[in-house]
Amino acid sequence: QYIISAAPQCVYPDAYLHLTMSSSWIDNAYVQFYNNPCNLANIDNQWNFDYASWDRLAKSNANPNSKIFVGLPAGDRAAGNGYLDLGTLQSGLGRLYANYSSTFGGIMLWDASWYTNNQDYVRQLSSWVKAHMACDGTDTPTSTPPMPSTTGVP
Numbered sequence: 001q002y003i004i005s006a007a008p009q010c011v012y013p014d015a016y017l018h019l020t021m022s023s024s025w026i027d028n029a030y031v032q033f034y035n036n037p038c039n040l041a042n043i044d045n046q047w048n049f050d051y052a053s054w055d056r057l058a059k060s061n062a063n064p065n066s067k068i069f070v071g072l073p074a075g076d077r078a079a080g081n082g083y084l085d086l087g088t089l090q091s092g093l094g095r096l097y098a099n100y101s102s103t104f105g106g107i108m109l110w111d112a113s114w115y116t117n118n119q120d121y122v123r124q125l126s127s128w129v130k131a132h133m134a135c136d137g138t139d140t141p142t143s144t145p146p147m148p149s150t151t152g153v154p
Contacts, residue, residue: 003027004063007071010038012053025062029054030108032071034082040070040092041084051096058103067105067135070096074122075114086121090128097133106135 005028006021008014014021021029031054033040042048051068058066070093073079084092097104107129109115115122129135 005030007032010034010036010050010054010071012038012050012057018057021057021061023061026058026066027063028067028069028105029058030069030071032110034071034073034079034110036082039082040072040089041082043092043095051100055100055103066103068100068103069105069108071108071110073114074109074111075118078110078114086124086128089125090132093129094132097135101134104133104135106133 004024004026006017006026007030008017008021010031010033012018033049037048038050040049054068058068072089073083076083093107107125109122
């Protein structure tokens, strides 16, 4: 068993991965909701933040269980923009989870060095996600995409 993932930027559609994501089996999309105007800080601006399009894409690709992970910077200087205080972040994530729970897979933090150097923030965020969302990593793909058959092999 394997997991197929993609890491597009949040600008929809992603210039490099949209065709692949719309026509392929994708288990997890780790969408970079930072370093762009479409970061989570702009959740109330539908022109800058568009999770609804990612939700539709997840529901329309070949995997009926495709999930979207909200990519966030793990520290205040880990990215050019998109780092949020815990209260603002929890509010935004709570809204996304409430409105898109069927495709909301969780969060992804960038990058490991900032993650390591910002442990209090990461611990508090992790605890909050585990307490408020059913996306703790226990959900695994229930099936895998069919493999192309090879001539002469049953």
